[in-house]
Amino acid sequence: MRATQDRGILLLGGAREAEDLAAALSAGPGAGALLIRPPGLRGTGFDTPATSLPPGDVSGRARLGRGCAAVVIATHPFDAAGTASGVAVARALGLPALRLLRPAWRPGPGDGWQQVETAGAAAEAAAGRGARRVFLAVGRDRLAPFAAALPEAELFVRVLGPGPLLARGQVLEAPGPFTAAGEAELFARLGVDLVVARNTGGAGGWPKLAAARALGLPAILLAQPAPPPGLARAATVAAAVRWISGKLGVEIPPGVA
Secondary structure (H helix, E strand, C coil), rough: CCCCCCCEEEECCCHHHHHHHHEEEHHCCCCCCEEECCCCCCCCCCHHHHCCCCCCCCCHHHCCCCCCEEEEECCCCCHHHHHHHHHHHHHHHHEEEECCCCCCCCCCCCCEEEEEECCHHHHHHCCCCCCEEEECCHHHCCHHHHHHHHHCEEEEECCCCCCCCCEEEEEEEECCCCCCCHHHHHHHHHCCCCCEECCCCCCCCHHHHHHHHHHCCCEEEECCCCCCCCEECCCCCCHHHHEEEHHHHHHHHHHHC
């Protein structure tokens, strides 16, 4: 599979912004793209060609990107491995690369947030607070420190798909979308006394923090991993479209994104 036109964009997905950018580029003339998603991730309908390859298959991703003019890395904000893979793909192809990364959330009035760098630090902070009923939205690969640091606490873990076995607590498999009112009802019903989440930014995950604010619950947030140094960055799809337009030397209508 090749991009829709020679000298187009190799778009490495995983975040909602990848789908939005692919849709934006397919809606107007000027730039073709090939979207590569992580395996198991389903996207939305648009005309951009799309396929799936694991982030570790750098050679396979680079092979599909031959003939492209630039790489846009729109992986999940916490997918450090996928982001590093994107940098390696761009390097293998000798192409400029852009990291499309939505801004992290910032606390506002009424937010009792503590921001930390790692899951281990978050678990220690939760234990230091004496938390007993903890809502966790940190990804299945970051749960072990909480089980170790909070052996007597009830952990309410939100994951996509079948969840891990828990000594105490409950796995919440609801796929969303979520609302602030729904999250507040859930927290009240479970008796949650602490919310721990990744600071992914964006609208999709915000309702749990809006609910924490409304209920006066403290929250511990894991900071987004820093992008690799020297990598161009865009915070919005519109900014990414402007970068693509400049790199390809084509005019992309402003209304596309």
